[in-house]
Amino acid sequence: MFSTTEKSISSFLQGMDGELSPNEPMGKHTRWNLGGKAQYYFPPNNKTEVVQLMCQLPSNVPVFWLGAGRSVMVRDGGLRGVAVSTQGGLDRIKRLSKHNLYVQSGVASASLAQYCRQQELAGLEFLKATPGSIGAAIAMSHLQVKKWKNIKRLECVNRDGDLIWCGLNQLKDVLHLDAVASQENTQQAWIVGIEFRMSKRGDDKRASAQTIPDRGSAVIDGLIRKVRSQFASVPVTHTGLYKQSVEIDPTNLLREAGLAGHRIGAAGFDNENPNELNVGRTCRVADVEQLVDYGRETVHQKLGIDLHSQLTFVGQR
Ligand SMILES: Cc1cc2nc3c(=O)[nH]c(=O)nc-3n(C[C@H](O)[C@H](O)[C@H](O)COP(=O)(O)OP(=O)(O)OC[C@H]3O[C@@H](n4cnc5c(N)ncnc54)[C@H](O)[C@@H]3O)c2cc1C
Numbered sequence: 001m002f003s004t005t006e007k008s009i010s011s012f013l014q015g016m017d018g019e020l021s022p023n024e025p026m027g028k029h030t031r032w033n034l035g036g037k038a039q040y041y042f043p044p045n046n047k048t049e050v051v052q053l054m055c056q057l058p059s060n061v062p063v064f065w066l067g068a069g070r071s072v073m074v075r076d077g078g079l080r081g082v083a084v085s086t087q088g089g090l091d092r093i094k095r096l097s098k099h100n101l102y103v104q105s106g107v108a109s110a111s112l113a114q115y116c117r118q119q120e121l122a123g124l125e126f127l128k129a130t131p132g133s134i135g136a137a138i139a140m141s142h143l144q145v146k147k148w149k150n151i152k153r154l155e156c157v158n159r160d161g162d163l164i165w166c167g168l169n170q171l172k173d174v175l176h177l178d179a180v181a182s183q184e185n186t187q188q189a190w191i192v193g194i195e196f197r198m199s200k201r202g203d204d205k206r207a208s209a210q211t212i213p214d215r216g217s218a219v220i221d222g223l224i225r226k227v228r229s230q231f232a233s234v235p236v237t238h239t240g241l242y243k244q245s246v247e248i249d250p251t252n253l254l255r256e257a258g259l260a261g262h263r264i265g266a267a268g269f270d271n272e273n274p275n276e277l278n279v280g281r282t283c284r285v286a287d288v289e290q291l292v293d294y295g296r297e298t299v300h301q302k303l304g305i306d307l308h309s310q311l312t313f314v315g316q317r
Contacts, residue, residue, distance in 0.1 A: 018049040030069035036078035044089040055161030065190045067133025077316030105135025105191045121198040123150040135191040158189040240275035242307040250275040264291045
């Protein structure tokens with residue numbers, strides 16, 4: 001199925017740190033346990049392994065990153081190239097100073113909120129019920145700059161293995177984020193870590209405007225402490241099929257459009273809460289993709305409102 005890149009990937013495999021699993025069923029790493037296989041799956045143990053992968057992987061091999069996989073579905077025909085997972089390996093939080101935190105992109109957003117609460121740091125409370133990883137949350141909502149006003153800078157890795165620091169307003173260009181929006185797998189850089197400037201609870205807010213000297217990423221890596229299992233079980237909300245906002249409530253719109261309980265193949269809108277997906281035993285990702293398209297078109301036709309999918313579909317049909 002993937003013969004064009006098979007040879008180049010297997011020749012690259014020799015001498016690589018970390019474990020590349022071939023033919024990995026991606027349902028294991030995404031929310032509904034659905035979907036095709038990734039040609040290779042790579043869960044790096046640390047940032048060095050990510051950089052090594054990007055440096056050594058032949059440039060014709062596509063790369064796709066995922067965090068907790070809560071809003072990704074790999075189509076039934078599978079994903080060419082390497083799926084890199086930030087969960088588990090890029091999960092470090094480092095307190096750089098009184099006001100500054102370095103957080104790797106695979107840290108769960110809700111865990112970060114809990115960490116900040118315990119450390120009496122203010123500014124990321126809004127993440128406390130956010131599903132998924134902080135890297136994906138920022139990649140997907142970076143244009144809502146107000147929400148992310150605490151971000152000092154972002155550390156990204158590109159397809160050549162270069163580490164690049166950028167500001168939030170440069171992120172779209174650095175990551176080629178139009179690719180995410182258009183659901184094409186052509187993104188060429190990814191978020192490895194984020195530096196936040198926080199307020200200390202009870203402090204005069206003006207005090208948090210002070211800066212710390214810039215540091216090289218190697219120094220930060222050397223200082224980093226893992227905060228893994230301590231924050232593993234934070235409750236989060238479910239990922240709905242369509243994005244919710246102050247103006248748009250997908251649950252009510254789907255209900256008004258008569259779509260509660262509607263099914264395509266083995267995928268359906270939930271009867272009680274139509275923005276939730278129900279999947280039967282024989283469900284394919286194609287069923288879900290058609291359902292999402294059908295829901296969007298029907299709501300648009302009947303109510304004149306545009307719903308936006310929360311799910312990113314990648315790979316071959
Ligand atoms: C404040 C807030 C509240 C939210 N509340 C809700 C809610 O109530 N319900 C809900 O359904 N959703 C909510 N969301 C959206 C939700 O956070 C995203 O769906 C979430 O980011 C998915 O995380 P994940 O790790 O599972 O991402 P994945 O599903 O693994 O990936 C999602 C996308 O991000 C890309 N990506 C992943 N990691 C990186 C990286 N390191 N660098 C660049 N790109 C990357 C992937 O390629 C993919 O395109 C909220 C978001 C925010 C910011």
